[in-house]
Amino acid sequence: MASERSILCLLVLLLLCAVSLAASPRFLSVSLDRLINSKPHVDCPPFMSPAASSGNKIPIRHPCVCPPYCGGTKQTRRDIHGHDKARLSTLRQRSLVPAPAAAPIPAEAPSVSIPDHSGDFLESPEFIVVVGFGTPAQPSSVMFDTGSDMSWIQCKPCSGYCHPQHDPVFDPTKSTTYVAVPCGQPLCSHTGSKCNGTTCLYSMDYVDGSSEWSTSGILSQDTLTLTSSTKLSSIPFGCGQQNLGKFGYVDGLLGLGRGKLSLSSQAGHSFGSTFSYCLPSDNSTTGYLSIGSTPVSNQVVQYTAMIQKSSYPSLYFVELVSINIGGYILPVPPSIFTSTGTVLDSGTILTHLPGQAYTALRDRFKFTMQGSKTAPPQENLDTCYDFAGQSGILIPAVSLIFSDGAVFDLNFYGILIFPQPTIGCLAFMPRPASTPFSIIGNTQQRSTEVIYNVAAEKIGFVPNSC
Incomplete structure (x- = not known):
């Protein structure tokens, strides 16, 4: 053969x-x-990319190509300028409010689309969507990645460390639908069945010979809001308590890999096993991420x-x-x-x-x-x-x-x-x-x-x- x-x-x-x-x-x-x-x-920090995933370890950190932040020069953080705040606000509004009227989608092929944008204004080289975690929804600006299974966001109380982000850090105590996954649950097996006694834990490393880029915390479930009319219940994600590395000002990551914990797999029950995205042609335009057939x-x-x-x-x-x-x-x-x-x-x-x-x-x-x-x-x-x-x-x-x-x-x-x-x-x-x-x-x-x-x-x- x-x-x-x-x-x-x-x-x-x-x-x-x-x-x-x-x-x-x-x-x-x-x-x-x-x-x-x-x-x-590309105004960005060194290029971090979870490209190769096997289990919970992501062994490749891709090299940077942005001279302002490479060659050992320490990156200095800056406030997000007014026009960047406006871009993020517009993106958030377009994500979490009803979409404009469009041609009806056949019942047998449900789908939902949300805008995506270059992450340059959040000092990230990745592409960003704004979604809501919890009930009521707390907006989160997250990168999306087909090379990762695990979705995660930074969560209070950040008993270890949270990197600076533009949005308020997700607070599980303010969500009426938040659940920490107990040990012994089938979902826990997909993170290696790590536990602290009663609660399932997760850990992922983005490394280049060290564990400098990493996130770990509590495996959780909560409602994920894609638009004001489209919500997914009990979506698993990592509630990050220890998040190390230069992720820019993003709040976390949506995993679109083929594993059981990924958003694409979890959303398959409601939207089928198809998703798509269009990354904007340049940093001044907007693309989209669609779950389901379009x-x-x-x-x-x-x-x-x-x-x-x-x-x-x-x-x-x-x-x-x-x-x-x-x-x-x-x-x-x-x-x-x-x-x-x-x-x-x-x-x-x-x-x-x-x-x-x-x-x-x-x-x-x-x-x-x-x-x-x-x-x-x-x-x-x-x-x-x-x-x-x-x-x-x-x-x-x-x-x-x-x-x-x-x-x-x-x-x-x-x-x-x-x-x-x-x-x-x-x-x-x-x-x-x-x-x-x-x-x-x-x-x-x-x-x-x-x-x-x-x-x-x-x-x-x-x-x-x-």
């Missing part, structure tokens, strides 16, 4: 290479004015198979086999990608490619960008350009190609990331030796609706959806 798959992948590569020889070059462009107005640059407007969905790996049961794998850049198929054998597999992850910033694939992509990008003014490397980003003074920016289009023929066309902002307002860098990096698989990060997913149909074991892509 393995040899047959290898032969099939090789045939796919040969076919793609033949097509690329006859294909016209493909490019994307944006004006410099629009670039600056969209505020695409209609796709007049566009064909590119579906690829969702692969399961027993070593990483919580993660969403896809079978990437090739990359098209500017109409040119990289001359990289599919086995370079498939030997370890590729994870699609909303919580990792950059895409991590096998070394051979990254080198081929980088070299072709440089070849296509000849004549553009180069810029010094920006931390882990080694292919950068200075676009100051130009009227517009023209770059080669990039598409990810999967073994079943599905194609994922990246947005302009899915190819370049901007550490500074007019300094753009190729938003890919070679996979670190410590990472056991390749990763398609959230930068590459910007503006595309990504549909996770867990029951049908497939993932769909709809470009230019937000």
Whole structure:
């Protein structure tokens, strides 16, 4: 079976290479004015991302690429400016009040959508939604992550330590529906059955050789409010009492992994086993997170198979086999990608490619960008350009190609990331030796609706959806 798959992948590569020889070059462009107005640059602390989860340990902390906070410079916290408060207030209002009237959704396919936003204004490189925990609902600004199962928020009394956050810390004593999960309950087994005698405990580490990034506390259940008319009862989450690391000003995390404790699994009873999200194309726009099936407007969905790996049961794998850049198929054998597999992850910033694939992509990008003014490397980003003074920016289009023929066309902002307002860098990096698989990060997913149909074991892509 393995040899047959290898032969099939090789045939796919040969076919793609033949097509690329006859294909016209493909490019994307944006004006410099629009670039600056969209505020695409990343003002963030070191990139923390729970990308690889096995049980309660998350062994990968992804490297930072933001010069203001890297290189050992101590990060100084700042007050959230007025316009940032307004953005957060607007996001909260849009999340927890009735949505505008829309076309009715068939009864057999219930769904709910809430807006998501870049977390830059909360000093987080992740994407943020505002939900409510408890009864009455206490608003929480949380990042959402398909690489994590466990949802958690910081909780009073924070007997250990709570990092600074913009919203008031969740107070369980003010919720009439809050329950601490007792020891011996089935839910407790999913956290390793850790107990303090009567109450189930949880612990998760986000580490790079230390336990610097971590959260631990009480496994709890409470009502989760998505909109004023959509509430989910008895959703399990971690009530964080000891939360260490630079999480920015976010209140916690929504886990959308494949495990039993994740929001996507828990919501499946009410909304089915499908969810999707669209990450905003730039930091000045808004996307959405949808639980349940939602209609796709007049566009064909590119579906690829969702692969399961027993070593990483919580993660969403896809079978990437090739990359098209500017109409040119990289001359990289599919086995370079498939030997370890590729994870699609909303919580990792950059895409991590096998070394051979990254080198081929980088070299072709440089070849296509000849004549553009180069810029010094920006931390882990080694292919950068200075676009100051130009009227517009023209770059080669990039598409990810999967073994079943599905194609994922990246947005302009899915190819370049901007550490500074007019300094753009190729938003890919070679996979670190410590990472056991390749990763398609959230930068590459910007503006595309990504549909996770867990029951049908497939993932769909709809470009230019937000």
